[in-house]
Amino acid sequence: DGYEVKSNRESGKGRFDIMVIPYEIDETAIIIECKHSKNKAVLKKESEDAAKQIIGMNYQQGLKDEGYDNVIGFGISFFKKQCYITKI
Secondary structure, eight states: EEEEEEEEETTTEEEEEEEEEEEETOEEEEEEEEEEEGGGHHHHHHHHHHHHHHHHTTTTTTHHHHHHOEEEEEEEEETTTTTEEOOO
């Protein structure tokens, strides 16, 4: 309740994986970029890469243009039942 979820839409210079947009403009919007890792050893690096992708591809710009000042991002990498999350 109170949020709209969008996936795989164009924003900035590419396509984000998941965006959680609040109905209230003063609430926090969330951008999530996901990676599927080939092994446990690269979970952290690929999570960091996903976070850098959010910044590098400027995914948050569309939300900023709509007036959302509070935008956070999470890069998440998965390997089997494990995951690593990097917040930006």
